[in-house]
Amino acid sequence: MQAIKQSQPSGELSFARSDNSTLVVRLSGDWHLRHGLPGPDLVLKQLDTAPKPARLTFDAAGLGDWDSGLLTFLMGVSEICHTRKLPADWSPLPEGVRGLMQLAEAVPEKTGARHEAAHSSFIEQLGREAISFARSLDEFLSFLGEVTLAFARLAVGKARFRRVDLMIVIQDCGANAFGIVTLVTFLVGVILAFEGAVQLQQFGATIFVADLVGIAMTRDMGAMMAAIIMAGRTGAAFAAQLGSMKVTQEIDALTTMGISPLEFLVLPRVTALFLMIPLLCVFADCMGVAGGAFVSVTMLHTSLRSYLIETKHAITLTMFFGGLFKAAVYGIIIAVAGCLRGFQCGNSSSAVGDAATKAVVTGIVYVIVACGIFAFVFNVLGI
Amino acid sequence: MATTPSPIKSSDGKGLSVPKFPKDGPPPITVKNLTMAYGTFVLMKDVNFTVNHGDIFIIMGGSGSGKSTLLRHMLGLIEPAKGEVWYGDFNFTRGEPLEREEMLRHFGVLYQGGALWSSMTLAENVGLPLGEFTDLSEPEILEVASLKLALVGLKGFEGYYPSQISGGMQKRAGLARAIALDPEILFFDEPSAGLDPISSRLLDDLILELRDNLGATIVVVTHELASIFAIGNNSVFLDAESRTVIAQGDPKDLLAHSTDHRVQTFLTRGGEDAEKSARNHG
Ligand SMILES: Nc1ncnc2c1ncn2[C@@H]1O[C@H](COP(=O)(O)OP(=O)(O)O)[C@@H](O)[C@H]1O
Ligand SMILES: [Mg+2]
Numbered sequence: 001m002q003a004i005k006q007s008q009p010s011g012e013l014s015f016a017r018s019d020n021s022t023l024v025v026r027l028s029g030d031w032h033l034r035h036g037l038p039g040p041d042l043v044l045k046q047l048d049t050a051p052k053p054a055r056l057t058f059d060a061a062g063l064g065d066w067d068s069g070l071l072t073f074l075m076g077v078s079e080i081c082h083t084r085k086l087p088a089d090w091s092p093l094p095e096g097v098r099g100l101m102q103l104a105e106a107v108p109e110k111t112g113a114r115h116e117a118a119h120s121s122f123i124e125q126l127g128r129e130a131i132s133f134a135r136s137l138d139e140f141l142s143f144l145g146e147v148t149l150a151f152a153r154l155a156v157g158k159a160r161f162r163r164v165d166l167m168i169v170i171q172d173c174g175a176n177a178f179g180i181v182t183l184v185t186f187l188v189g190v191i192l193a194f195e196g197a198v199q200l201q202q203f204g205a206t207i208f209v210a211d212l213v214g215i216a217m218t219r220d221m222g223a224m225m226a227a228i229i230m231a232g233r234t235g236a237a238f239a240a241q242l243g244s245m246k247v248t249q250e251i252d253a254l255t256t257m258g259i260s261p262l263e264f265l266v267l268p269r270v271t272a273l274f275l276m277i278p279l280l281c282v283f284a285d286c287m288g289v290a291g292g293a294f295v296s297v298t299m300l301h302t303s304l305r306s307y308l309i310e311t312k313h314a315i316t317l318t319m320f321f322g323g324l325f326k327a328a329v330y331g332i333i334i335a336v337a338g339c340l341r342g343f344q345c346g347n348s349s350s351a352v353g354d355a356a357t358k359a360v361v362t363g364i365v366y367v368i369v370a371c372g373i374f375a376f377v378f379n380v381l382g383i
Numbered sequence: 384m385a386t387t388p389s390p391i392k393s394s395d396g397k398g399l400s401v402p403k404f405p406k407d408g409p410p411p412i413t414v415k416n417l418t419m420a421y422g423t424f425v426l427m428k429d430v431n432f433t434v435n436h437g438d439i440f441i442i443m444g445g446s447g448s449g450k451s452t453l454l455r456h457m458l459g460l461i462e463p464a465k466g467e468v469w470y471g472d473f474n475f476t477r478g479e480p481l482e483r484e485e486m487l488r489h490f491g492v493l494y495q496g497g498a499l500w501s502s503m504t505l506a507e508n509v510g511l512p513l514g515e516f517t518d519l520s521e522p523e524i525l526e527v528a529s530l531k532l533a534l535v536g537l538k539g540f541e542g543y544y545p546s547q548i549s550g551g552m553q554k555r556a557g558l559a560r561a562i563a564l565d566p567e568i569l570f571f572d573e574p575s576a577g578l579d580p581i582s583s584r585l586l587d588d589l590i591l592e593l594r595d596n597l598g599a600t601i602v603v604v605t606h607e608l609a610s611i612f613a614i615g616n617n618s619v620f621l622d623a624e625s626r627t628v629i630a631q632g633d634p635k636d637l638l639a640h641s642t643d644h645r646v647q648t649f650l651t652r653g654g655e656d657a658e659k660s661a662r663n664h665g
Binding site (some may be wrong): 160162164168245248249250252253254255256257258259260 | 388458459460484485487488490492494495496498499500501502511512515516560
């Protein structure tokens with residue numbers, strides 16, 4: 001009789017052959033979960049060494065204390081026996097162990113319930129990502145279509161939402177966002193002025209810092225910064241609000257009452273952001289110019305008066321309204337992305353967090369895509 | 384509460400007064416060959432049953448057997464993999480969206496957790512459907528909402544937000560909202576789960592009264608034995624293992640005559656045991 005001893009951190013596992021066709025798994029010592037587990041692959045190795053056993057049995061005479069650690073090991077062995085159709089004699093095990101094993105095996109595993117680990121090559125992953133991006137764009141566009149139809153119904157008086165909901169969202173994404181927009185856009189103005197000043201100083205043309213900041217802010221940066229702030233602030237909030245309403249079945253409650261969640265929840269949010277973001281954009285433009293003026297006056301010794309006059313010359317109304325138009329479009333994108341991700345939220349609280357994250361990512365990505373498209377179109381139109 | 388002469392009907396006649404499901408018409412609910420699935424995972428096959436006027440119809444089964452899912456199918460929140468749900472002579476599953484929406488207004492639903500709209504007070508929760516679907520004025524709506532809240536024992540809580548009241552009270556408020564429009568069909572998902580025994584008895588009494596006073600047909604998902612026998616007069620029993628309906632009929636008859644051991648075990652083991660075994664298998 002040959003015996004191979006495996007020293008294990010928890011309990012002891014050794015193997016013996018009682019005759020040529022039976023593998024005896026000998027369990028001894030204390031089997032405690034917190035001291036680590038011997039894996040069932042040791043048994044697998046034994047089963048593969050010649051002479052190949054046709055049966056499996058246990059020897060638990062030396063077994064001391066045990067807990068779920070032993071059970072986990074035995075479940076692994078049981079699964080091996082099951083897949084290899086190897087008969088096993090469990091009777092030498094203590095009664096408690098057998099009872100618990102029976103209990104654990106009584107529930108048939110739900111097919112398809114376990115997530116299989118995905119092993120895929122880089123190319124495959126790239127393909128998957130591309131497909132999922134295309135699908136998410138498709139979802140976004142069809143949701144945008146639904147929202148547009150809902151607005152059409154609103155226009156002919158067939159859709160309704162509560163005015164107080166609109167007011168609350170307006171307050172939240174308008175007035176309450178002033179602080180952060182002020183801070184960020186002022187700093188953006190400062191940064192632009194700094195970067196510009198370093199270059200322009202070489203030519204003694206520091207007055208053109210005003211042109212740089214003014215044009216950059218009104219054309220793109222004001223709208224863009226407002227959009228990015230709102231995506232992080234309001235887009236995420238929309239997704240979290242609608243997501244948690246989904247989890248608590250509040251959205252179902254609307255649906256089964258014959259009230260369209262799309263009209264009731266999405267319209268006020270999209271409307272509010274559509275109305276407020278241009279205002280924030282105007283404010284952002286001003287704060288950016290203020291940031292630029294701050295740098296020019298304090299460090300480049302330009303007078304405030306000449307800075308403002310230069311700014312006024314640089315900016316055209318077309319630029320200004322172009323910026324506002326962009327901001328309004330970004331607002332719609334962010335609100336729609338937030339609401340869509342909220343509606344798509346799963347049924348748990350962790351899914352709400354995921355939905356908020358996705359809303360921010362989707363919002364920012366599509367805003368930047370839209371920005372690129374605008375740059376192209378405005379260029380073609382010569383604006 | 385029993386002495387109030389059917390106050391639920393008193394919504395000024397401005398509510399939905401023409402009965403959608405007349406007593407001499409077809410049965411209000413018929414489920415035909417329904418197969419429910421999540422993706423490729425089939426939960427229940429070939430579910431067939433009919434709910435008659437004035438029934439308190441129990442959907443029972445262990446936890447995870449698909450009771451809530453069946454309810455969601457009946458409400459059109461999930462489309463069936465196969466089969467149809469009919470309300471009266473309207474094929475709800477194949478109906479046009481607008482017709483379905485119209486039909487839903489004749490229903491009241493109480494969700495498992497109450498599902499009150501958390502940004503609104505209790506009065507606003509109950510008042511919202513009234514404001515949407517009746518011509519009542521603002522003060523009238525408030526009056527009706529207070530009445531509905533009083534019916535479920537929440538007088539004086541009109542201005543509270545859902546987060547300011549207990550779970551049991553949220554359920555009752557959810558019930559008040561469900562009966563806001565004097566619906567003809569009521570759906571309850573586990574109305575007494577998580578309630579203390581006394582509140583749960585009171586809720587059962589309330590359900591019986593709603594049936595008698597509103598003339599409503601009621602579908603209740605539950606696994607509380609006490610409720611099943613106290614209020615149910617018809618039922619289906621969903622079995623998770625075989626993925627089919629294994630018994631239907633009056634729960635008391637099932638207890639007396641069913642020879643299926645799964646049904647017997649469910650109906651005879653105390654609520655606590657049934658809970659426990661359900662949890663072990665869920
Ligand atoms: N959204 C879902 N996606 C996939 N499976 C689900 C979903 N919801 C429920 N299930 C599955 O459907 C089964 C029945 O769920 P449910 O109808 O909630 O049971 P019950 O209400 O009878 O306790 C459960 O096994 C659950 O895993
Ligand atoms: Mg349920």
